[in-house]
Amino acid sequence: MYDNDTNRDSSKYPVHKHTVETTMYDNDTNRDSSKYPVHKHTVEATIYTKIIASSKIIPKLEEESSSKKRMCLYASPDEFTDVVLEVQDHKFYFYRLLLCRASPVFKAMLHSDFKEKDTGTILLHHRPFQDIYDMLRFLDPEVNFIIDIRAAFRLIPVADEFGVTRLRDVCVNYLLQHMDHVSTASDIMNCIFVAERHHHPSLMKAAIGRASRFSSAPYHFHISKLKATEFYQQLQPSTVIELLETKLMDYRSYN
Template sequence: MADCLQKPDPATLAADIPSDDSDVILVVEGRPIHAHRQILSVASPVFRAMFSHDFKERQETSIDLPDKKHDDVIELLRWIYPTSRRNLTDKAVYRLLPLVDEYQIEWLKVYCEEYLLQAIVAKENQGFSPAEYFLKHLYIADRHSLQNLSKLAIELCKTIPTRTIEETPSFSQLDDHRRWMLMRLRATHLEEKQGRLAREIRSLAALVPSVMSIQTDIPSRCPLCTASKFLSAGNHDSNTSQDKRRPLACPSCKNKYERIVEKVKSDL
């Protein structure tokens, strides 16, 4: 009874010795993988059609899967068989996505995209931002129609220096339209950044007269600062603009000055 309930471990599906209840053999790179039609059909509409309609595979017990890698198919089966799933890795996702697309396993495609989104966010939060990593995942997103991953990768890529983007190998893998769009978004990002800097400069320029009037007003009420200005000025008129801009002499005036400057900044 226990043997009947026991499900095969996909890690051993590639073995030459078949499972007792397997009813189909997938041949990949000349190596047999013993599997089950029902499980494959539930997971993939492509397999379901293959086993249900007038395909030659319906009658055959051995099905050749050309242009596939043995380890990639084993990785796919580990996820199709529910008792054999394990944690995803970047390498596993790169193996899975082409097969997931071909066999239309949508739930696994969504899972792979969620993993990549979390991986990129984690890298970005750690300050890890090489252009190759982000551009590579933009290429993967475009190739497999992963819309959320594409949006995130673009947001990160547009902050990378233009020359760095152009010199990154994955950039050349993008199609012409994507490269053009990325450069356009990069230019827009730089224009917005330039606009923010211009506004900050104007704000600082507007701050200067207020700061100067504060600095000249405080010493007029402080004997120490007034004496310091008089001595440093020599025989010059203490009301000259050059004299008024001399540093404050006492710590108390300096502290008052700094506090008022911060208030003026916050009011701008």
């Protein structure tokens, strides 16, 4: 037997041999073995299975397939959807009640004298598709939305823009709890930048503390790696001073 193919080269594909013992009777079935001879035959089956170059292929394919399925969550209306969010070239069909309960900004759009109240359509072309999609999945009680570091960075600005405080708090708390897992210079500076831009002092303090512990290399090497990130140049001077002073104090305490 071959796995979805024939005449495979056994030198390239692992061989699994299985021995199957069968009991066969001569020209009849269910005979009494005490009266009729029993002939046992051993069948050896050789099965070739395809070698997968990397075990990472399987999770990646599953992830891509799962991602495509998730993209279809709000792609079409159902009997309960009553608002449309247009993001770039996508339309999301969602629920006014969920938007209004979570966001004072959406509530004002849909219940005050704004055009969205009459049209039932909210234009959000200034926001990336994935950010709005993840926010909707977070608001949907039927979806088990799982946050991670990258999503937290992206969603804090979205949550602040639309006043979705629950989403903002979840993202900030996640970063605070997983600060030791923010391991690259770019991610550390991104965390400081997000905290500064969106006024989260507790996150700022934790991120600067993480920056001071970043790498065991000499002080000047620490700073050069942090300065090389795109986020360093966008920080306010006061934040840069606090960062440098904290790192210098931490460096001196260990030397």
